[in-house]
Amino acid sequence: MIKIISIYLVIAIGFSWFFPWWSLILIAIITGFILRTNEFKKIGRWGFVLTGLIWLGMALTSSWLNGFELAERLTKTFTLPHVSLFFVIQFLIGGIIGGSGFLFGSKSREYFKKQSI
C-alpha cells in the first residue's frame, strides 16, 4: 500500500503542477480504486491529507520565494483576517479533491468486489 501511496504522491505532484485540477480527481479516483483497504477513515484521510499537503507545499514554497507578498495580498482580496487562513484554504481545497477522489475510487472497488463473488 505504501508503494501505491508513494506512486500517487509522485503523480499527484506532477499533475498538480502541470494539469488542470479535475485531472487530479481522476488520478485520485484511480488510486482509491487500486488501494486494497476499505476503511473509510483511512482512505479518505490519505487522499485528503496527501493532496492537501501537496497543494499547500507548492503554495508555501513559491510564496516563501516570493516573500509571501502575493499571499498577503490575496488574503485581503478574500477578506480573510490572516494569511495563514489563506493557506488553510489552499490545503483544504487540495484536500477535498484528493479525499473525495480516493473515497469514490475505493467505494467503487468495494462495490465491484462484492459483485464478482
Add this chain to the structure above:
Amino acid sequence: MTKIVKLSLSLLQLIVVVILLSGKWGPLPRLGTFFSPSYGWIQQQLEQDISLPNELKNALLKPATVHFDSLGVSYIFAENEADLYLIQGYVTARDRLFQMEAASRLTAGRLSEWLGSRTEATDVYFRSLALTKAAKDATELVMQDDETRMALEAYSKGVNLWISNLSEDQYPLEYKVLDIKPELWNPEKTILILKNITYTLTGYFDELEMSNSLNVFGEDFFTEVLFHEFEELNPIISTSYIGKLKAEKGIDLSKYYRAKGSFSIFQEQPHPDNGSNNWAVRASKTKNGKALLSSDPHLTMNLPSIWYEQSLTTPEFSVHGVQIPGAPSICIGFNPYVSWGVTNSGADVADFYEITFRDSTLSEYLHDNEWKPITKVTEKISIRDKGIREETVLFTHHGPILRMNKMEGSSRLPVGSALRWIAHENGNELKTLIGATKAKSAHDFIHALPHFTAPALNWAFASTSDTVGMWVNGKIPQKWQHQGMFISDGTNKNYEWNGFIPFDELPHEINPKRNYISSANQLPTDSNYPFYFDYKMAGFSRPNRVNQLLEQKTDFTIADFQTMQLDSYSLLAEKLLPIYLSEIVEDSLHSFHKSLLEILRNWDFVNDGDSNAPTIFHQWRTAIHELTWDEISLSDSKLKIPWMDHTDWLIANNPTSKWFDDATTNEVETMKEMVNQGFMRMETQLKERFGLDVTQWNWSKANLTDLQHLGGIPGFNSGFVETNGSGESINAIKKNHGPSWRMIVEMDGWNTKAVVTYPGGQSGNPGSKHYTDRLESWRVNLGNPVRLFQKEDDFTLAYYSWRLN
C-alpha cells in the same frame, strides 16, 4: 445494499466537490482553478520567464535586440519601425495586458461583459458618450497616413502575438480572479485608449450644474463668486497676445440662454484635478550650461501605474520616455535633440445644447428654424449573467444626447441635452507623438504638434540647441467670453463653435526674456487674448510657486529640479492663514483650541507629512468652505458648488459678501463667522478622525495616500505611503492623485541625461517584484538615471536580453 448507499454517497460527495470547485460563486473566482498550483495564483509568484520568445523572433522582419534593466524597463533596438512597434506591443502586453484591455473596454462601454451588472451604469454612460464611433472614425483617418498606419498595425500585431501565445495558466492574475479571458487587440482599441486620455482630461462636465445654478441663483452667483481669480496669478505665457484675431461678438451673461430642463448631474466623472506641472530653463540658468526640462503629470495614481516606461531605438531615431499601455510610440520623453512634457490645458472643449423635440417620437429636433432629423443608434450592452441590454442613443448634429428630462408645466415632451465634444473630432494624435520622437530640433517638434486634436495640452519642450518653449496645443474652439459655460440654446447657431484657433495663434512662447517656461494648469494668457478658455483654471498657489523658484537661481542642476518637484510649500497657506488668524475670536476658546492656533502660528507653510499644522490648516479651510456653501450642498445636489479657490478669494477680497450669510439664521454672517465656525467644526472633525493627541495628526495620515488597484481589487493596493505635499503645492499629492511620472532631462545631444521615477513598477502582476519596486524611489524622488543609446551594444546594464535574430 449498504454498498450501493456507500457508493452513492461517495459519488454524491464527489459531485458536490466538483460543483463547488468549478462553479462561479458571486465575486469569488472558480476555486478549483484559482487554487490549483498549475493554473492558479501560485503561477503569478514565479520568476518571470525571461527566455527568448521564439514567436517574437519569427515575427520580425529583421534582427533586433531587447535589453531589460533591473527595473524591467525594456530597451528595444530594432532595424526598422515596424519591428520596433511590434516588439513594443509585445512587451507592453506581457507586462500590462489587463490594464490595456480594461481601459479599452471602459471607453467602449464593454466592462459588463466581464463584470456583470455592477458596471452596467458605467457602460450605459460610456455608450452615450459615443467614443466607439469616434474611435472608429479616427482610426480610419489614422490609417490613411502610412507612418501611423504602420505603427498601429505593428503594435497590434505585437500585442496579439503575446495574447495568442498565452496559455490559461499564464493569464494575468486579474483574469484569474475575475474569471475572464483576454480578447485579441486591434488598431481601433489603440485609438480607444487615446480617446480615453481625452475623456480623462476633458470629460469633467459641469454645464448642467452651472445652468441649474444660473436658474436658481441668477447672475450674482457668477459675477460675485465664480468669475473671480486672484490677481497675482501668473498666466502660463509670460507675454501678452499681439495678434489680430478677435472672437465673435458674444452673448452677455444677462442674456445667456436659460436652460428649461433641470438635469441631474453625471455620476461618472474623471477627477476634476487631472492636471500637472512642467517647466524648462535655458542653459544660462543652469550650472552645466545645458537646458533642463522637468515634467510631472498629475493623475490618479493607480496600480499598475498609468504610465509604462520604454526606450525605443532604430537607426533613424532613439527616444526614451513613457507611454500609455495600448498605444505605440512615446507620450512624454526625450531624444538627443528635444525633450518634452505636457500638462492639461483645461480649455472647455465640451459643451451642452438643449434640444427641443418636435413630438413624442423624438425623431426631429429644432435647429436654426428647421426641424432636423435625429439619428437613433441602438447600443447592445452584453451583461454577464444577465443578458443583453439595449440602449438607444439619440444623435443631433451637435453630438449625442446625454440627458433627457421632462419639462415642468403643460408640455409632456422631454427636453434633451446634447454634447458637442472635442473627443468626437477626428485627429491623428499618434502622428504628433511619432513626430516628437523623431524630431531633430525644436522646429521639428513644433512642426509635429498641429496633428494633435485632443486633449488640449500645454506642451513644454527644451532642445539641445538651447531652445525652450511652451505651446498650448490642440483643437480649441474660438470662443467668446463664457461661451459654453452653461447649457446653451440648441436651436440657435450663435451658441455653436465658430472654428478652431489656428495653430500659430494658440498661446505660445519660445525663449522668453525670463529664460524659462512653465505651466501648472493655470490660465494660458492674460485678458488680452481674444478667446475664452474656461471660467476657472488652477489657482495661483502652484503656478506662482513654480515661477517663484525658477526666478531664484541661475545655476540649476538636475538635483535642484528633483528638490523642486518635491517642494511642498503652500503660497495659499501663506496668504490665507494670516487672514484666518486675524479673524479668530479667542475669548471663548479652550486651551486645546489655543494650542491648535499656536501650532498654526508656528507653521512654516510647508505641507510636510510629519507635521500636524497642514492637517489643521487644510481641514479648517475645508470646513469654512463647507459651511459657506452648505445650503447648496444640502440641496438636491444639482447645483454648482464653487471651488475652494472661490471661497478663498471671497475671504481675501469680499469678506462681507452675501454668500457668507446663512439664510436660516437671523444674523447676517460674514467671513468672520465662517472662519470662527469653521474653526470649531474643524476641531470636531479632526478629533473624531484622529483622537485627542494632536501629535498624531500628521498630515501624511490625513492625506492618506494608498494607491489602489486599477480594477479596485482589494489587496492589490500599495498600502499606506507616507507623503508630503498637497494639491496647491508643486508636490501636488492629494490622497491618491498626484505626480504619476517624474522626469527631469538635461539636454546634451547623445549625452542627454535624465532622472525618472513613478509610483509603481513596470509589471501589472501583483506577484511580481516589479509591481511596486519603484514606489519608494518615487516617494523620496530619487529616480533612476537613464540615457540614450545609439546602438544595442552601447547598453551595458542589461539584467537580461533577447537577441532576436
